[in-house]
Amino acid sequence: MNDVLPFATALIIVAGVGLAAVLSHRFVERFPIPASALFLIGAAVASDxxxxxxxxxxxQVERVVTIxxxxxxxxxxxxxxWRRVRAxxxxxxxxxxxxxLLTALAVAxxxxxxxxxxxxxxxxxxxALSPTDPAVVFSVLGRRQxxxxxxxxxQGESGANDPVGIALLVVLLSTSQFTGAAAVSVAWSFTTQLVIGAAIGVLGGLGLLWLMRSILLPAAGLYSVRVLMCVFAIYALxxxxxxxxxxxxxxxGVVVGDQRAPYKVEIERFHSALANLAEIVAFVMLGLTIQITGPHGITGGNALGIGxxxxxxxxxxxxxxxxAVLLWRTDLTRGERLFICWTGLKGAVPILLGVFILQAGVPDAARAYDIIFVVVAFSVIVQGGTVTALARRLSIPLESVNPRPWGMNARFEEEPNSLHRFTIAPGATADGSTVNDLPSDDLWVSxxxxxxxxxxxxxxxxxxxxxxxxxxxEPESVTDVAKLFGRTAG
Incomplete structure (x- = not known):
């Protein structure tokens, strides 16, 4: 019983941080500063x-941030x-x-x-500084996408370069000398990690999809929990x-993303909310490992200037x-290229990789960790704070996503193959047409x-x-029906 009061104190602190994380999304709608930056800097100041x-x-920090x-x-x-990735x-x-890889070489x-x-x-x-985190960009935009x-x-870049950067650092930490033979070993280990990861990811995604579709559970909430446990199992295996x-x-996630499955909408909402909370938790935990002031802090050495x-x-x-070099053959506009150039923001992954460097006991690791923190802080505050204004300046389309707290709900024992949802695209056949004039007898707008x-x-x-x-x-005519509306929403 002596531990009740300390436990309650710790619990109210955790609840306060969690509530602040949830409410932070309203804050960023008024101020162009990523919520993750506030939690990162706030945790660092609090620890001082x-x-x-x-x-x-x-x-413990490493394990929590990894999860x-x-x-x-x-x-x-x-x-x-898969559709968006393939395109x-x-x-x-x-x-x-x-x-x-090129960023790592240039920064080194x-x-x-x-x-x-x-x-x-x-x-x-x-x-450690090579991966980007556009999730910070999307958190700045609030209700806009x-x-x-x-x-x-x-989004695709951040998903791809996080595993690449982590795998490369893990391999480099296992090598103490950079010789020709060591370089070959690093390249082999690095390639092997990526190939094994991609292969198990495909197989694991297909297996997860089969499980989601084939085995029914007694309660709707269990479907999301089952997917989460399977994700942890895929990572561990x-x-x-x-x-x-x-x-x-x-x-x-890419394999499962476009596919239909029971309670798929609920599963996506659960994991989206969990990911938002996980990002804040990661920044708080990483911020606690940083000392800003003092002789061993960021301001006490030359880490601030280098960073x-x-x-x-x-x-x-x-x-x-x-x-400019890697995307020169794409059909992006000048504004889109400039926007992608500026929005290569750094997030939680570089600091996590800095933790790996500290754990490995590499000489001068503490200063490297401080430098990483400075770079990430600059990126999320300075670059992240100008994302919205830059998007408007470059005429980058920002689509408003208004919350919809009310919904209609209907449940089916079997998959409703005949029910489809569309969003009418500008210039589509249906745009400006009446329901009765739609050139198809094989549909009913409900x-x-x-x-x-x-x-x-x-x-x-x-x-x-x-x-x-x-x-x-009918399922066999859905392709022709979709052409009338221009694009599908889900």
Missing amino acids: IWTPLTEVPIL ALVVILFDGGMQLG NAGAILWLGATGT ASAHLLFGLDWRIALLLAT IGGRSGVLL TTIAHGSGFLAVLVA LCLAALLAIVIRPLLV VLIRHGRLVTVTADTVLHAGDEILVLA
Whole structure:
């Protein structure tokens, strides 16, 4: 019983942080600062003020952030889906894989030549700083989403380069000398991790999809929990097999993303909410490991100056050059290219990789960790704070996503293959047409939603671009029916 009051105190602190995480999304709608930046800096300041917070074991931080990253990557994979990945696979791979490696080399050379860091710590530092985190971008936008290919490329890049950066750092940490033989060993181990991760991710995703469709559970809430447990199992099995567990859960999410399954909407909502919370938890835990003031803090050494210089180089020189080279053959507009150049934001993954460097006991690891923190803080505050204004300046389409707390719900024992939902695209055949004039006898418009409101459907109802409709049509004719509306919503 003596532990009741300390436990209650700790619980109310956790509840307060969790509530702040949920409410932070309303804050970012008014102020263009990512909520993750506030929690990262806030946790670092709190640990300076109240020293017991710094007593959290670094190993525990690593484990918590690893679990959070698994959740975030799987949710990111589900949001992407195979259709979007397939349509932009070349650009995503160039940015996510090749871009990560080239960024690591460019930053390593800069850290060594400009600041005299040893080649090994410079390369480890550069590898940690190479992954991006567009989830920070989307948190800044609040209820707005990036339209067009820009959003797909940014999200796909972050999903691809996180596993690539992590796998590369893990392999580099196992190598103490950089010789020709060591380089071959690093390349082999790195490739092996990615291949094993991708293979298990595909198999795990297909197995998870079969499980979601085939085995019924007694309660709706259990479906989301089952998927989460399977995701952790995919990560663990891949890691045991010496593959990239992070890549495996991302690929599994992509495999599952576009497919229909019982309670799929509920599963997606559960994992999306969990990923948002996981991102905040990761930044809080990582912030507690940083000391800002004092002789061993960021301001007490030269980590602040080095970090700011590297952050500026990454944002203004290195990333724009790489994006210009890697995406020069794509049909992106000038505005989209500039937007992708600036929005290569750093997030929780670089700091997690910094924790790996600390755990490995590499010489000068503490200074490298402080530099990583400075770069991430600069990225999320300076770059993240200008994302919305830059998108408007470059005419990047921002699609408003208004909350819809009310819904209609109908449950079926069998999959409703004849029920389809569409969003009418501008210029589609249905745009401006009445329901009675639709050139097809094999459909029935049952529900029409316009500007978030339900509209009564009659034969004379005129359809407009942006309308969401529920249509009854036989599965064999759904392809022809979809052409009338221009694009499918789900």
